[in-house]
Amino acid sequence: MDLGLKGKKAIVCASSRGLGRGCALALADAGCDLVLNGRDAEKLAAAAKDIREGFGVSVTEVAGDVSDPAVQKKLLDACPAPDILVNNNGGPPLRDFRELDREALLAGVTQNMVTPIELIKAVIDGMAERGFGRIVNITSLSVYQPIPGLDLSSGARAGLTAFLAGVARTVAHRNVTINSVLPGKFDTDRIRGTLAFGAEKAGISVEEQEKKIAADIPARRLGSAEEFGKACAFLCSAHSGYITGQNLILDGGLYPSAF
Template identity: 30%
Template structure:
């Protein structure tokens, strides 16, 4: 299928590894231009060097206004068709293992910058009467995960914001969707495996095996599989899909609307 992304222009946050990197690569393969954002500019240059003519490097942490300013400037500098909100998650821990410093930091890391950037960029898409906004969160927004208290709370808040935003901008041709990944073989899964290994007193290999056995397809997903769905949601083909939280979890969520 031709996704009709040739010469469209996107911003992908957290593009130095994992889902962000895979999504950016898929968009580039489809012929899009991508502004890739991450703290490590050297990693971005190494990863996307062979797409030099199609990429713009934005270096900086997403929790800082200076980085959001750079992203806003890039969005205003020419054609702009959509953005992928993606970043790492907060530390693991049960509710009683957290303190208010943890909550303040997680608010900055998981939720605040996404709201700030949405308020900056959504009006640009509304003005052009076309756009795609995609939030990469977690299956925890549908089924909270043990010992991921901070992620459970703030990612659910992001979904509430995104769903509400979707109804406001839909009449102007702008879609807002959320992807809810389960276990994928990316760097981010290692902290979950480490936590499971420590809490259960088992090896990392055994913890990984147990996770995979709890997934109906009996394996973890790949970032490339995830990116293929993301690219479709960012394409013109997805114009009738908005306000949705779409799982990509190998069937792991038990509910009817998983």
């Protein structure tokens, strides 16, 4: 399917690896010019090189933490009139909520709620004026299904979801949409670390731990960054203008709900 995105400009945050990179690849495949972001400049450069060579689109790199206002400014300077914004950021590490002091709480909320809102504020009016805009926020299945130890991440992302639910309705008539994609268990560096930790704790191999985790997923496997990116790209497409304010769960059926 032609997504109608050839020549569109996209900012994809935290896109040097994992799910963010999957989104960047899918948008490049659809013909988008990209501004990529990541904290590790070396990995970011490698991702940008692969995309340039693989798809022949323009790719600009902006290294740094997207929660830093200076890095946000560089992103917007590199792409002052984006058609697409994919918000993504790392979440706080697993930690019992009793261990969270005020500084840690505020940092988590800044990462996963304040930062995407700041970027949306910067681009949404321009999108509305031009009559096209697609904003996709990568959040987490934990918004719906609590995960002990990820309370701060879940709370901040749930706050973002509620905040944007009303905002999405104010710009839909200008062909600007805001949606979220909620990943379950995907084969990324982050989950690989979790698998290794769980395997060591249980005294089994990483392969056995992965099979154990996959057995609880109806699809019986971890998701791939590629298929995640394709779903994101559709929400960014010219065909998705009637989809807004929604939360798309991508989890292989893990979350047990009929609605």
